Amino acid sequence: DTAVSQTPKYLVTQMGNDKSIKCEQNLGHDTMYWYKQDSKKFLKIMFSYNNKELIINETVPNRFSPKSPDKAHLNLHINSLELGDSAVYFCASSQLTGTGGYNEQFFGPGTRLTVL
Amino acid sequence: QQQVKQSPQSLIVQKGGISIINCAYENTAFDYFPWYQQFPGKGPALLIAIRPDVSEKKEGRFTISFNKSAKQFSLHIMDSQPGDSATYFCAASITGTASKLTFGTGTRLQVTL
Numbered sequence: 001d002t003a004v005s006q007t008p009k010y011l012v013t014q015m016g017n018d019k020s021i022k023c024e025q026n027l028g029h030d031t032m033y034w035y036k037q038d039s040k041k042f043l044k045i046m047f048s049y050n051n052k053e054l055i056i057n058e059t060v061p062n063r064f065s066p067k068s069p070d071k072a073h074l075n076l077h078i079n080s081l082e083l084g085d086s087a088v089y090f091c092a093s094s095q096l097t098g099t100g101g102y103n104e105q106f107f108g109p110g111t112r113l114t115v116l
Numbered sequence: 117q118q119q120v121k122q123s124p125q126s127l128i129v130q131k132g133g134i135s136i137i138n139c140a141y142e143n144t145a146f147d148y149f150p151w152y153q154q155f156p157g158k159g160p161a162l163l164i165a166i167r168p169d170v171s172e173k174k175e176g177r178f179t180i181s182f183n184k185s186a187k188q189f190s191l192h193i194m195d196s197q198p199g200d201s202a203t204y205f206c207a208a209s210i211t212g213t214a215s216k217l218t219f220g221t222g223t224r225l226q227v228t229l
Binding site: 004033040041042043044045048056090092103104105106107108109110 | 148150152154157158159160161162165203205209211216217218219221222224
């Protein structure tokens, strides 16, 4: 009964490769997010989708492309991986509509990406 | 530009003591201030949150104090326990369709026996 799940948990790959991380939430939320946590633990938002529509697109290289096939899924595809992409990537979800705007976000367990 | 500043970076407290973590923000449009707790290898989890229309919110051993005029808010953990050892993040957001969370830099708390 995991609320927000991510696969894989660990991802080790070579520079220049293309990889994807998948996220699914079973909370019935209408909004999903991708965050990047760097080696210093700093959490920064990358993207957000509300009802499958992109609503937040921070300054992220266009090698990163999110895709939301439906409200319960948000995947992250990364092209031409670079050393600096090594980080922990967290997916999160929240319910924005009908909650008075309380943005309680539920996070997944994270995907540790290591680029060699 | 760091919109939410958090201190200290790390904190060591004895069991039973009070842990205090401080945050300051710049954007006066922020209207939701949550605290997240993160254990090693896990995702952040919401601990407690406050809106600026109140100055304090308490849930069990955890209390948020909010000072709107100073643009500061803090987390107090009373009777700190070893199980509280984790990284704590303050955050802020603006209610609306985007509602993105801007996080502080995190405080690593260690509660010793």
